[in-house]
Amino acid sequence: MQKRYVTVAAVQSAPLLFDKRSAMDKIDSMTREAAAQGAELIVFPEVFVPGYPRGLSFGTRVGSRNAGGRQDWERYWAGAIEIPGAETELWGELAKELGIYLVIGVVERDQAYSGGTLYNSVVYIGPDGRLLGKHRKLVPTGSERLLWGQGDGSTLTVVDTPFGRIGGLICWENYMPLARMAMYAQGIDIYIAPTADARDTWQSTLRHIACEGRCFVISCNQFATKETYPADLAGYADIREDEDVLCRGGSAIVGPLGDYIAEPLYHKEGILVATLDLSEVVRSRFDFDVTGHYSRPDLFQLIVNDKSQQIITTTAKIGN
Incomplete structure (x- = not known):
């Protein structure tokens, strides 16, 4: 029998940029703080490990890259994690100790091939204590394409829990209507949308997803200031003239009819905690079910390629 109520938390914070140890320490302390407030599902922002490099150019212009930018990139690469890896094992121990679900945005270093490509992922x-899955961002936005590769359909992850199905998309993936539909079709009850977007329009997006998917939406963003950027970065000059607050946050929790359960948090670090009544999902789908009675499969159909896209496929040799 599905559990009716669950307490969830959205963490709004930022580590020292490119400093994996700082991110790991914050995850440990803020997870414990949220769990102490009763949270059973705790969500951290997009690429919390090792941070979102807002404002940095990595020494790039159209047609050229410079040595300083390559050094900053190497530093970013060094702060990335492997999935599974030592960090996910530590988070597993933490989740098991506290009896909670953890959802964390990370920069993933894929060692399957060259190890030279990073991905914007959620674990x-x-x-x-088990690693239940991951999702790789399908399309990095704008200049993010210099940093991260493209995910594929094999990581459109949805996880069964005692309180319903959880899953979601990262930041501007949520502006891809077909990607949203692919997630709704898996029966999401709690939709997770970590982001780096602090604009007012993002709040409209969250409320729309909640109304469209008839699901709860948890979104969390980093609250980042210049103090979280190492002054010895080659590209520090890129942000030198920016305002001290680089990202104001805007984490929020929305109900399945589009109303705020936890209003957006701005201009400070913090943890939003709310108790969700999952029966609201059932009631909300009485008049609109996007993959049910409102779907019209006789007119519209979506094909999803959920196979991993590998550059090399090996086959068994025939004969001796």
Whole structure:
């Protein structure tokens, strides 16, 4: 029988940029703080490990890159994690100790091939300590394409829990209507949307997703200031003239009819905690079910390629 109520938390914070140890320490302390407030599902922002490099150019112009930018890139690469890896094992131990689900935005270093490509990923950790899955951002936005590769359909992850199905998309993936539909079709009850977008229009997006998917939406963003940027970065000059607050936040929790359960948090670090009544999802779908009675499959159909896209496929040799 599905659990009716669950307490969730959205963490709004930022580590020292490119400093994996800082991010790991914050995850440990803020997870414990949220769990102490009763949270059973705790969500951290987009690429919390090792941070979102807002404002940095990595020494790039159209047609050229410079040595300083390559050094900053190397530093970013060094702060990335492998999935699974040592960091996910530590988070598994933490989740098991506290009996909670953890959802964390990370920069993933893929060692399957060259190890030279990073991905903007989200990891899902269960209360038994297991790595339940990951999602890689399908399309990095704008200049993000210099930093991260493209994910594929094999990581459109949805996780079964005692309180319903959880899953979601990262930041501007949520502006891809077909990607949203691919997630709704998996029966999401709690939709997770970590982001780096602090604009007012993002709040409209969250409320629209909640109304469209008839699901709860948890979104969390980093609250980042210049103090979180190492002054010895080659590209520090890129932000030198910017305002001290580089990202104001805007984490929020929305109900399945589009109303705020936790209003957006701005201009400070913090943790939003709310108790969700999952029966609201059922009631909300009485008059609109985007993949059910409102779907019209006789007119519209979506094909999703959920296979991993590998550059090399090996086959068994025939004969001796």
